[in-house]
Amino acid sequence: MQIYVDNVLKYSVSGSKVDTSVAMSTGSHYIVVQSWDSKGIIQKQPVTVTVSSTSSGDGSPTNIPSNATYYSNLDQLTGWASCDSCAGRGGSGPSAPYSMTINQASPSMDGKSAVFFLGGTTPYSAALWWKQLGGNSSVRNFVYDLYFYVKDPNASQALEFDVNQSLNGQKFIFGTQCDYKDHKDWDVWDTAGHAWIKTGIPCVTPQAYTWNHLVLEFQRTTGNKASFIAITLNGKKNYVNRSYYPQSANAYELNAAFQMDGNGSMTDYSVWLDKVRLIAW
Secondary structure (H helix, E strand, O other): OEEEEOOEEEEEOOOOOOOOOOOOOOEEEEEEEEEEOOOOOEEEEEEEEEEOOOEOOOOOEOOOOOOOEEEOOHHHOOOOEEEOHHHOHHHOOOOOOEEEEEEEOOOOOOOOEEEEEEOOOOOOOEEEEEEEOOOOOOOOEEEEEEEEEEOOHHHEEEEEEEEEEEEOOEEEEEEEEEEOOOOOEEEEEEOOOOEEEEEEEEOOOOOOOOOEEEEEEEEEOOOOOEEEEEEEEOOEEEEEEEEEOOEEOOOOEEEEEEEEEEOOOOOOEEEEEEEEEEEEO
């Protein structure tokens, strides 16, 4: 099966269905989905669509429906769960000192940021924090919108931002990390395959002493996959167009998460988060 946009091949897959996202510029486009079966029989379906702008000047999505649920100012809330060992490879990494402190006046954008700390001496230690928001099986679309600030970005191996949804015996992990120390790109998590997948989207070392605006867009598809739609950092939007199957889980939850990874030198460092919100519908 193949997808053509304006007579140019954009996607091809061997299978009985297509379940993907295709990036297109604003304006009118002629799309054709075409298939060939084992007997050589061809079927095609053309359609003309008009693409409108999907982001504001700072990269925030503007196509959010009026019935969406807003979980706002998560950085100001108490009750975040956390761990260190579970953040390591295979869920059994080393222990490390770590902490989270809310209501930080500086640096802050709204006067109440949260500061996350990771330290210790064991190379490549990590810490993970997540805020449970209650189960919500009715939502399939997610926008994770936040600002982060680092004074010593070179002390970090990677920064990870996740949304997790569990329902009907399955867990969908929308894991996204800026691996600027190693691969220097954005990676996304293949839940069923238990592996980070390089997207080819560059993610350079964040500038120190600067607030960075990050917007992540995900979808739990009707085909039962965790779909990574787009990553927008400081107004620059890149489409991911990757989807992965979930894993088995006995839980009913929706949460937003943040993880700090230490590098080989394991230098203590902190990250501030502000105006953290999850939008779901």
